[in-house]
Amino acid sequence: AAALAPRLVMxxxxxxxxxxxxxxxxxxxxxxxxxxxxxxxAENGLVVPLNIDVDSxxxxxxxxxxxxxxxxxxxxxxxxxxxxxxxxxxxAASIRMRLAQTQNVIAVAEMSNGALYTTKAQVKVTIGxxxx
Amino acid sequence: xxxxxxxRVKVPSEAKAGEIIEIKTLISHEMESGQRKDSSGKTIxxxxxxxFTASFNGKPFFEANWFTAVSANPYQAFFxxxxxxxxxxxxxxxxxxxxxxATAKLTVA
Numbered sequence: 001a002a003a004l005a006p007r008l009v010m011x012x013x014x015x016x017x018x019x020x021x022x023x024x025x026x027x028x029x030x031x032x033x034x035x036x037x038x039x040x041x042a043e044n045g046l047v048v049p050l051n052i053d054v055d056s057x058x059x060x061x062x063x064x065x066x067x068x069x070x071x072x073x074x075x076x077x078x079x080x081x082x083x084x085x086x087x088x089x090x091x092a093a094s095i096r097m098r099l100a101q102t103q104n105v106i107a108v109a110e111m112s113n114g115a116l117y118t119t120k121a122q123v124k125v126t127i128g129x130x131x132x
Numbered sequence: 133x134x135x136x137x138x139x140r141v142k143v144p145s146e147a148k149a150g151e152i153i154e155i156k157t158l159i160s161h162e163m164e165s166g167q168r169k170d171s172s173g174k175t176i177x178x179x180x181x182x183x184f185t186a187s188f189n190g191k192p193f194f195e196a197n198w199f200t201a202v203s204a205n206p207y208q209a210f211f212x213x214x215x216x217x218x219x220x221x222x223x224x225x226x227x228x229x230x231x232x233x234a235t236a237k238l239t240v241a
Contacts, residue, residue, distance in 0.1 A: 046203060046204070047203045048203075058213070071201055074201050075165075075167050075200075076199060076200055076201065078199035078201065079199055079201040079202065080196055080197065080198055080199060080201075080202060081196070081197040082194070082195070082196050082197075082210075083194070083195040083196075083197075084193075084194060085192075085193045085194070086213075087188065087191070087193035087212065087213055087215075088193055088194050088210065088211055088212065088213065089152035089153075089211045089212055089213030090152055090211040090213075092210070092211055093194075093196070093208065093209060093210045093211075094207070094208070094209040094210075095196070095202065095203075095206070095207060095208055095209075096202070096203040096206070096207050097201050097202055097203055098165070098200075098201050098202070098203055099201075
């Protein structure tokens with residue numbers, strides 16, 4: 001990989017971990033609850049569709065408060081942060097994002113009781129979505 | 133670049149009480165990432181819409197904080213659990229301090 005020096009400084013797994021530490025300290029995260037719907041291969045990294053759906057009853061007693069999405073191979077690790085309420089009905093959202101290269105998309109969900117869940121998925125990018 | 137064109141919102145006009153409806157929004161914006169360089173090699177400064185909020189009858193129920201990885205002409209879809217008739221307000225906040233909003237009415241039978 002050293003021979004293929006990237007044109008831009010890309011975010012790394014460490015940068016994603018640092019962002020998560022800022023948000024939640026060293027709190028442990030469980031796998032599951034989050035469904036990430038992403039293309040396996042993105043032909044255009046400028047517009048990559050992302051659907052996210054977190055399993056929750058979305059009642060006043062038990063709902064998803066926040067969902068954070070990161071990409072570990074972009075210049076900056078953050079993609080989007082969602083804040084949900086019981087009135088959202090469903091902790092689900094769709095957006096289109098830029099991915100500079102093949103990388104992992106990581107989602108973290110914070111439940112109303114403070115529990116954290118995480119999942120990740122790799123997207124292969126054939127044409128990058130950063131730079132000019 | 134400031135927000136310059138009218139946002140587009142797709143919301144059902146009617147719903148049953150308790151029904152979960154999908155809301156789709158789209159706004160024209162370059163979402164300049166701050167990562168690109170112009171022809172003279174100078175970095176083009178970041179200029180994005182950083183916050184989108186959705187309220188119903190004045191009560192916020194959904195917020196999205198967008199970062200530079202969000203594509204140009206940002207599309208955002210999300211959900212709302214209908215309970216009473218009223219009006220949605222959607223607001224987009226630009227890095228430059230400007231704001232754009234849209235409204236939509238919902239009738240709950």
